[in-house]
Amino acid sequence: MTVIPGNSKSRLDPEPMPRRDWLGLTALWSTASALLFGVLGALRLPKAAVVAAPSKSFKIALPEALPAGEALVPPGRAVAVYRDGEGVYAISTICTHLGCVVKPNAEGFECPCHGSRFDAAGGVIKGPAPRALPWLQVRVSGADVQIDEGKTVPNGTKVKDA
Ligand code: FES
Numbered sequence: 001m002t003v004i005p006g007n008s009k010s011r012l013d014p015e016p017m018p019r020r021d022w023l024g025l026t027a028l029w030s031t032a033s034a035l036l037f038g039v040l041g042a043l044r045l046p047k048a049a050v051v052a053a054p055s056k057s058f059k060i061a062l063p064e065a066l067p068a069g070e071a072l073v074p075p076g077r078a079v080a081v082y083r084d085g086e087g088v089y090a091i092s093t094i095c096t097h098l099g100c101v102v103k104p105n106a107e108g109f110e111c112p113c114h115g116s117r118f119d120a121a122g123g124v125i126k127g128p129a130p131r132a133l134p135w136l137q138v139r140v141s142g143a144d145v146q147i148d149e150g151k152t153v154p155n156g157t158k159v160k161d162a
Pocket residue numbers: 095096097098099100111112113114115116127128129
């Protein structure tokens with residue numbers, strides 16, 4: 001220990017930090033740490049888990065050879081599209097009971113969830129479905145058929161194709 005003449009303290013013996021300064025520095029470092037970790041946490045937040053829903057309106061090419069009364073179900077869509085002598089029409093395949101996707105069959109449609117059955121026009125044959133399957137808006141332009149799953153039309157509405 002080196003003793004400086006005239007001073008009873010050593011140069012290597014630091015002055016004790018006043019309590020007020022120590023508390024101030026501690027508060028400063030705590031605040032800085034909290035801000036830093038807050039910013040890092042905000043940067044690590046997951047990106048929004050929102051996936052853009054596909055458009056409810058879509059276009060398909062209806063095959064010329066589609067037999068009357070036979071459903072064409074576009075992949076990934078809950079719609080059955082038909083062509084008969086009166087025109088083109090689309091019926092939603094979302095069950096009016098609890099929203100399962102119904103399957104077209106020889107009679108019309110059958111719901112795999114609770115057994116509702118619908119006729120070929122979507123009318124209820126057997127519940128628990130409370131209502132008929134809705135018909136959807138269809139526009140025909142040449143061989144293309146534009147279907148809007150978001151717009152219903154009165155059941156029985158068929159659009160003449162060219
Ligand atoms: S969801 Fe179709 S019968 Fe229940």
